[in-house]
Amino acid sequence: MTVEHPSERLVSRYARGEVDIPADEVWAVESHLESCAVCRARLADVVEGSTAALVQAVWTDLEPQLTPKARPRWNPLRGLAGWTTPAMVPWLVMTTAVTLVALLFDRFARSPDNEVSVVLLLAPVLPVLGVAVSWAKALDPMHEIVASTPRAGLYLLLRRTVSVLLVVIPTLLFAGSGTSTALWLLPCLAFTTGTLALGGLVGVTRAAAGLIAVWAAVIIAPSVAMAQPSFALHHNGLPVWGALFVLGALVVAVRRGAYADLGAHR
Template structure:
């Protein structure tokens, strides 16, 4: 039955509001409400008139009071600071909240520890060939950051944020950009500081990192953000680490890893392939953007 041939009755809306409607019928009604404004209004009135209406009203008032209080405090701090443009502090605060754990949690600290740890191994411990190991791990760091920055595990009000007009793919991309802004400079700088020269270069992982991040986002539309990240990271690590560790040729594992990375990162052909992969993944992401409103 199409959405245009039926509408929710007052009885149906009341049963949905009090929770007596069977689950299959509730799902059908919720799907219908996505396309029918009149039925959505009828169900909203039924919910507010029921026992849950008072509770929802109290929650709404509490959230609005807290939001207005935080807004007022930020505006007062901005006006007292005397700094030009301080009135934009509330917007900055909202942007930081939307960015997620990439900038307001422990994840950025973890990336910093990885970068400093690589430099410490290269100089403090005198480990030769640390750069290939960093380049092997760097492309999957943004992928893991995105997986850890989006979802109920990362945000206590994820369901509310995902259902808002700025939720879904827009929120996911906001978190992704924040992750990239944190991880790309730190890891690239660490690669430049590490001893050693030659291929692959310290910035050779940037396009692969972008392509793998977009690939994980595209897979998330099918299997969820964590599973998509696991598949992407596992595939990359198997592709670069397994041949280096199982190669029968002479030489240290890090030297063999450098050769393997040179094959997949160096040269116009390799970088062009990664760029084309990133474009294809971005196109797949845009084609299925509606799926991310209900990302598992």
């Protein structure tokens, strides 16, 4: 008994899924394929060829887009922008402006009897404000997306803190060129690590607000009232600031797991 096989054209049309094939022919082809290994092999060859052609067409369209382009030159400003949030940009500009105003006041408006340097008074709290702004949930429009990333804990917190210090410290270095660098640098670093350490307990924004309030009440107010630098702004206090800096860094390192939940430490 001679078996009649579907034509090559019909098998090809069936493999491509053409919808205008008569229903009785589709039924006949499918019934024949169930019992004919030769036609199933023919169908497999047609499908494989069609798939290969489709893949090649897609690859031809995508290849120009996937070809690596020449890597642009490293731009420090672009790199810094990747570490910051949109809310930090105006704050960093404001920080620079405030520091320059403090420098002008120290140079031209401060009376000879007044020994208090405005730059020294502001130096410890300027980076703290920046860290608070960079970590404020209400000011970060990308909070939900950032919170879902694998590095949303301490790694991201340190990145944003470093980006603040990279702007604040050079500005203060220029503004405080007439005074000992250690007098403002150590309090600056101590307050920053202190904010991060307390942030693991009460949230970074709350920790920053509390430390700024304490600094204003204990250091700024008495210094302005007496027109003399507070005890914390003398060289005798440098060992204390150094110890606080190290203590804060150790607390952050020991409690690094506390920053895993980004939303809980805002």
